[in-house]
Amino acid sequence: MNGKMKGVTLVADWDPKPGFKLGAKDIEGRQTYLGSQVWRNPKLEIREYDIPTPGPEEVLMEVKACGICGSDVHMAQAGEDGYIFYPGLTGFPSILGHEFSGVVVEAGRNARDKRTNKPFKGDEAVTTEEMLWCGQCKPCADGYPNHCEQLDEVGFNINGAYTKYIVLPSRTLWSLEPLRETYKDEDLFVAGSLVEPTCVAYNAVIERGGGIRPGDRVVILGAGPVGIAACAILKRAGASLVIISETQQERADMALKLGADLHVNPLKEDFAERVLELTGGMGADLFMEATGLPEVVYPEIEKVIWEGRTLNSRVIVTARAEAKMPVSGEVLQVRRASIIGAQGHSGHGNFPRVIESMASGMNMTVMSTKKIKLEELPENILNLQTDRSECKITYIAE
């Protein structure tokens, strides 16, 4: 397919901080696994691109909807020294956007639709994993694609979906056709654009955290989209009580709408005391750290585990943070508790399960509180640095 398209592109200067050494997978001047150590003076520009062509195992997808993620905000946000906030894999200039859905326009001869186990016909509604795991390194071969050693990330170091067309490997695509009965028109694609962040939550609390048994109590700390998705998933999994801890009322309300039973505001009340009170002194079976402030919230979680009567509590660390967590080993020993790290969304049947959950009524589309056009993306990404009142802003392609 010939033609041009516009793409919201992040541009930044390669200006490594003193002492930075090119990592084993970094590319001089182009790509690094330590974004905040290298990239300076980020800018969002709308640039023009050729429509890309799919290779034999790839698919050309027309983008229909794409959500703005916190990492988009942090890539475009600089501290006083000019360096970007986002600490991870980045390669600029790149079109941003990685939570998206669309339809298949053109497929390479070896591209297969996993839903039918046949070649794509065209026009299928699809979403994709954001992590393009290689399938060849040891972690991939061992079944841990979220820890791929040759990872590319859509909208981070390769072009993403704040545009009209994108080429993706068919191995990371998932059919959204099961959603067609439940979601109509635009809603189908908005739901599809929420699959990726919901899979991050699913991977954390179900795959990594081991899930729950019906009747378990859970506490989710942080009502960002991933924390909210965790509330929805765990409620459907049979939690007897889902507590959301969040400082911002709009976000807490969204969590309550999607599955949380009770809200604790740690700025207004004592988190540990309140959780113990709400659980009759029992505490919780599962805690999810989704705030990015582990040094602040972990001591509180630990207090609930120590003073509560629940054994075998699990703490799932989901949000990224540079700060260390202050952990008392004795609490883990005495309470048979454990801390588990969770990263990514790929593999383990996460995507198809989330899509089926959405098809059978786990409606996440209410999270999308604002719909915008491509030209409005830069200002909205920048506004999110200070304004957290919208839950999820979604770019709807025209």
Place this chain on the structure above:
Amino acid sequence: MKLSVVLSTQPAQFQAATFKGNLKENLKLISGLGYGGVELAIRDPKLINEKELISLLNEYGLRVPAIGTGQAWGEEGLSFTGPDAGVREAAIKRINSHIPIASKFGAIIIIGLIRGIVKPGVDPKQAMDWLVEALKRCCGEAEKQGVMLALEPINRYETTLINSTTEGLTLIEQVKAKNFGLLLDTFHMNIEEAVIEESIRKCGNHILHFHVADSNRWYPGAGHLNFKGILSALFRTRYEGWISGEFLPEPDAETAAEKNYSEMIKFSQL
């Protein structure tokens, strides 16, 4: 994929200039094989009929991605690091004289063997100082006309100065010019680099131009280099420049250029 091949504008001793001799015939042939560009080896811009050259390039729809300058060393002995100050000055003057024509073509000026070889009696440190100084001066001139200079790390059997990409990257730090970078050549890298793909990754956006030749300096495919891996690594650096064939005219120039084209085009979807 932007493919070009090296053509010497004068008769030359340099063996790996794929095409030598009649300009018009060669340009016609190169264009006919499908190439979009021709890398010109020019000993001295004074010896060029610029008007005729431009009209021929237009006639055959060929761009000039880069200009090779090594013949001034090979045929005349000009060098940035010769013990004779007059020779060093003449070399700088010669490179500067390429700038106007390079600017017209939008071509990169290649710093190959014109950097010289450390001669007996010359302190290698002194030679490096002369090299850095010469490059700074030439880059300063070139910058005024928006021209880039690319130094080619050349294997140890051909020069003593800057054999590897690591040395090339150190030189970049010393020259400190925005319009200075590297030309990587797969033939030299095969001799000097531990892992060619790794070296490409480390050179990243400093790669301004790229030469292909196989391990035996024949056309790609005639030796044992893994061009799929090499070009994948190159494209991962977001290299958007030209892939220029600089190989021996074996078994003959036309066959070599034809084989190179068909080998390279296989990788256009990497």
